[in-house]
Amino acid sequence: MTKILLEDLTKIYEGGTVALEDFNLEIESGAFISLLGPSGCGKTTTLKLIAGLLDPTKGRILFDGEDVTYTLPQQRGVGLVFQDYAVFPHMTGYENISYGLKVRKLSKKEIRDRVIEVANLLEIGDILDKKPREMNISELQRVSLARTLVIKPKVLLLDEPLSNLDASLRVRTRIELKKLQRILKQTIIYVTHDQVEALTLSDKVAVMSMGKLQQYDTPKNIFLKPKNKFVAGFIGSPPMNLIPCSVIQKDESLMMDANTFKIDVTELKDVLNDYVNKEVTIGIRPQDITPSLKGGIFKAKVYSVEHIGMENIITAKADDIMIKSIAQKDFIPNLDEELWFKFEINKLYIFDKEGERIWRS
Amino acid sequence: MEKLKLENISKSFGKKIVLDDINLSVFDKEFFCITGRLGAGKTTLLRIIAGLETPSSGNVYLDGEVINYVDPKDRRISMFFENLALYPNKTGFENIAFPLRIKKLPEDEIKKRVYEISELLNIKYLLDRLPRTFSGGEAQRVALARALVRDAKIYLLDEPLSNIDALLRIQARAEFRRLQRYLGKTFIYTTHDPIEALAVGDRVCVMREGKVLQIDKPNLLYDKPKDRYVAAFVGNPPMNFITCVLCQEDGTLYLSHDKFRLDVTKFKEAISDLIDREVDVGIRPEYIEVSKGRIEKGIGTKVLSTEYLGDKLILYLGLNDLIIRAIGNPELTYSMDEEVWIRFSSEKIHILDKKTEKVLV
Ligand SMILES: Nc1ncnc2c1ncn2[C@@H]1O[C@H](COP(=O)(O)OP(=O)(O)OP(=O)(O)O)[C@@H](O)[C@H]1O
Ligand SMILES: Nc1ncnc2c1ncn2[C@@H]1O[C@H](COP(=O)(O)OP(=O)(O)OP(=O)(O)O)[C@@H](O)[C@H]1O
Ligand SMILES: [Mg+2]
Ligand SMILES: [Mg+2]
Numbered sequence: 001m002t003k004i005l006l007e008d009l010t011k012i013y014e015g016g017t018v019a020l021e022d023f024n025l026e027i028e029s030g031a032f033i034s035l036l037g038p039s040g041c042g043k044t045t046t047l048k049l050i051a052g053l054l055d056p057t058k059g060r061i062l063f064d065g066e067d068v069t070y071t072l073p074q075q076r077g078v079g080l081v082f083q084d085y086a087v088f089p090h091m092t093g094y095e096n097i098s099y100g101l102k103v104r105k106l107s108k109k110e111i112r113d114r115v116i117e118v119a120n121l122l123e124i125g126d127i128l129d130k131k132p133r134e135m136n137i138s139e140l141q142r143v144s145l146a147r148t149l150v151i152k153p154k155v156l157l158l159d160e161p162l163s164n165l166d167a168s169l170r171v172r173t174r175i176e177l178k179k180l181q182r183i184l185k186q187t188i189i190y191v192t193h194d195q196v197e198a199l200t201l202s203d204k205v206a207v208m209s210m211g212k213l214q215q216y217d218t219p220k221n222i223f224l225k226p227k228n229k230f231v232a233g234f235i236g237s238p239p240m241n242l243i244p245c246s247v248i249q250k251d252e253s254l255m256m257d258a259n260t261f262k263i264d265v266t267e268l269k270d271v272l273n274d275y276v277n278k279e280v281t282i283g284i285r286p287q288d289i290t291p292s293l294k295g296g297i298f299k300a301k302v303y304s305v306e307h308i309g310m311e312n313i314i315t316a317k318a319d320d321i322m323i324k325s326i327a328q329k330d331f332i333p334n335l336d337e338e339l340w341f342k343f344e345i346n347k348l349y350i351f352d353k354e355g356e357r358i359w360r361s
Numbered sequence: 362m363e364k365l366k367l368e369n370i371s372k373s374f375g376k377k378i379v380l381d382d383i384n385l386s387v388f389d390k391e392f393f394c395i396t397g398r399l400g401a402g403k404t405t406l407l408r409i410i411a412g413l414e415t416p417s418s419g420n421v422y423l424d425g426e427v428i429n430y431v432d433p434k435d436r437r438i439s440m441f442f443e444n445l446a447l448y449p450n451k452t453g454f455e456n457i458a459f460p461l462r463i464k465k466l467p468e469d470e471i472k473k474r475v476y477e478i479s480e481l482l483n484i485k486y487l488l489d490r491l492p493r494t495f496s497g498g499e500a501q502r503v504a505l506a507r508a509l510v511r512d513a514k515i516y517l518l519d520e521p522l523s524n525i526d527a528l529l530r531i532q533a534r535a536e537f538r539r540l541q542r543y544l545g546k547t548f549i550y551t552t553h554d555p556i557e558a559l560a561v562g563d564r565v566c567v568m569r570e571g572k573v574l575q576i577d578k579p580n581l582l583y584d585k586p587k588d589r590y591v592a593a594f595v596g597n598p599p600m601n602f603i604t605c606v607l608c609q610e611d612g613t614l615y616l617s618h619d620k621f622r623l624d625v626t627k628f629k630e631a632i633s634d635l636i637d638r639e640v641d642v643g644i645r646p647e648y649i650e651v652s653k654g655r656i657e658k659g660i661g662t663k664v665l666s667t668e669y670l671g672d673k674l675i676l677y678l679g680l681n682d683l684i685i686r687a688i689g690n691p692e693l694t695y696s697m698d699e700e701v702w703i704r705f706s707s708e709k710i711h712i713l714d715k716k717t718e719k720v721l722v
Contacts, residue, residue: 306534
């Protein structure tokens with residue numbers, strides 16, 4: 001049970017890459033939170049700073065109010081599981097998992113019990129005698145996860161611990177992790193680029209981009225009330241379509257002009273009055289766009305069709321914008337065929353030039 | 362036209378049979394996708410095609426000729442591995458250019474190709490940097506570029522998107538399809554994510570423990586799985602299976618369960634052998650109608666847990682001691698232990714022989 005506070009945390013690597021910039025985050029004791037963001041946005045860097053494997057360029061890290069920014073890693077009570085699994089190649093699975101307990105001088109029996117317990121949880125009970133070179137990637141990843149879980153650290157940092165597991169094992173391990181956390185009451189920071197994992201597992205999600213925090217909120221708010229264009233365009237499967245537009249006034253009516261199409265948005269006058277003749281971005285979820293053979297708001301050419309089982313994802317191109325929409329599974333257009341697309345005004349999100357959301361219904 | 366053919370391919374490591382009599386053909390310019398759980402034999406199959414592994418028996422044909430004994434480097438097959446290492450002391454550019462340098466291509470041709478593929482994979486900013494400064498996903502994209510930049514007869518891609526972040530993965534899916542069309546080359550692609558397989562493949566091959574279970578177009582694989590394993594594996598959330606007894610009464614056939622009864626007379630021909638026996642009814646979550654209030658012919662169930670995914674809400678419902686997965690309305694709140702009613706039509710079900718696990722309807 002540890003409450004973690006990150007204050008203005010900044011990390012600039014040699015060579016000048018700003019991996020993390022003025023990052024502020026408050027993680028409640030016992031919470032399960034996720035750091036979610038695209039490759040290179042600074043997730044691993046954040047974990048390394050919390051674990052003490054890197055020194056920040058600026059800023060502070062507090063555990064339960066105590067400044068641990070420069071405390072040695074082994075004194076922080078933090079367990080870290082990396083995305084590139086770390087195991088000792090010359091030791092068996094069992095020796096690898098029990099290593100941390102041996103160092104802590106636990107009794108043989110207790111070591112055995114705890115190793116068996118996590119091994120069962122992660123379904124690696126039958127490879128404990130194997131050496132790492134005889135294991136496949138997923139087994140290696142689970143052994144490395146078990147090594148850390150077995151120590152029961154107060155703060156658990158997980159860097160894409162499930163990325164190499166196959167889909168069904170990932171779902172099960174996810175549920176187990178959640179259960180485990182309820183029992184052990186650790187504070188867990190979970191790094192992932194997979195929004196499904198972040199949304200289903202965590203109490204709160206911190207969405208990051210280019211070293212900056214974009215939004216820190218509950219899964220529901222992240223989806224329904226994205227703070228800015230980045231979050232909107234990152235969350236959802238597929239994520240929200242973002243289309244640059246300008247707001248124009250014609251007599252009494254207000255129009256949104258996206259080159260490819262114009263829509264009447266007079267009903268949003270109150271919101272948009274200040275934006276006349278300015279650039280904005282509209283956002284619309286693929287689930288809210290309906291493709292059809294005739295009639296709609298704009299026309300676009302089919303770029304690719306993906307059959308994903310219960311529905312089809314249709315990507316279409318109109319001038320230089322790509323639009324994704326969800327269609328019924330029996331709606332299968334040809335490549336390069338021209339289709340109509342429509343959506344309702346009250347499904348729109350609108351973002352200003354800086355990317356901040358200014359409206360949603 | 363047939364590009365590649367595998368004939369009775371088997372492979373054992375010691376006593377372990379990893380591939381068991383595989384027969385399949387991949388057509389010219391086809392996007393062929395292999396999916397299966399970990400250890401199914403996907404990587405081993407690709408390694409045999411590439412010539413990195415010798416089959417214990419069987420033949421590999423490329424353009425109609427047996428290539429079992431052709432040296433890997435003379436096969437003109439390009440392969441991307443899931444755990445491929447980059448050259449640490451070469452820049453991103455030189456890593457990608459490497460296979461072209463071996464072929465002694467002129468400098469401007471090399472430049473052109475490297476830039477083209479880097480543009481496509483969004484990695485231009487990495488070209489001057491060294492691999493140790495790459496994040497996990499960045500390294501994988503550079504490795505992928507190195508495999509695609511070569512001119513080859515077949516591209517073998519082993520889990521190319523597994524470490525790439527989710528957003529890019531969804532974009533990359535559509536791009537991959539487009540890229541393959543554009544290159545006009547044959548792709549054989551593996552993934553343990555069956556939805557990704559449906560999304561990219563012209564045809565999808567499902568493997569289990571070294572055997573091929575089914576090869577079909579994505580929509581057929583989803584709508585007409587041949588056996589229980591494929592039915593359960595392909596689809597997310599997976600299909601539900603409910604055990605019922607098939608009964609006959611005055612010329613009508615119906616499925617009997619202590620909570621419901623479903624007329625299936627119209628499937629008589631396919632299932633008449635199973636009268637008075639237990640059968641499994643397969644029903645996909647999206648075909649289950651869920652209601653908070655009592656509905657006619659509705660089956661009462663209890664909410665066990667929910668998973669919020671933004672546009673969808675997955676419900677886990679208790680029906681006796683079975684867990685049924687269904688899709689709920691994400692705008693509603695379902696509380697633990699709340700009673701909800703479900704219903705489904707006989708149009709949407711599959712009926713499986715419990716013994717052979719074959720899908721009959
Ligand atoms: N040792 C280093 N030297 C220089 N730059 C680095 C170093 N380590 C990381 N970077 C850069 O810092 C940025 C953040 O990297 P980080 O590993 O934190 O990303 P990440 O969010 O974990 O990405 P991924 O999802 O791909 O693992 C990236 O642009 C990366 O290229
Ligand atoms: N060189 C080897 N020696 C012994 N067994 C091996 C060898 N290579 C693979 N195997 C075994 O063969 C089986 C199939 O492995 P393969 O790597 O082909 O599966 P996969 O479908 O690619 O799995 P994954 O999803 O984990 O990548 C596994 O049980 C693996 O342990
Ligand atoms: Mg990382
Ligand atoms: Mg593999």
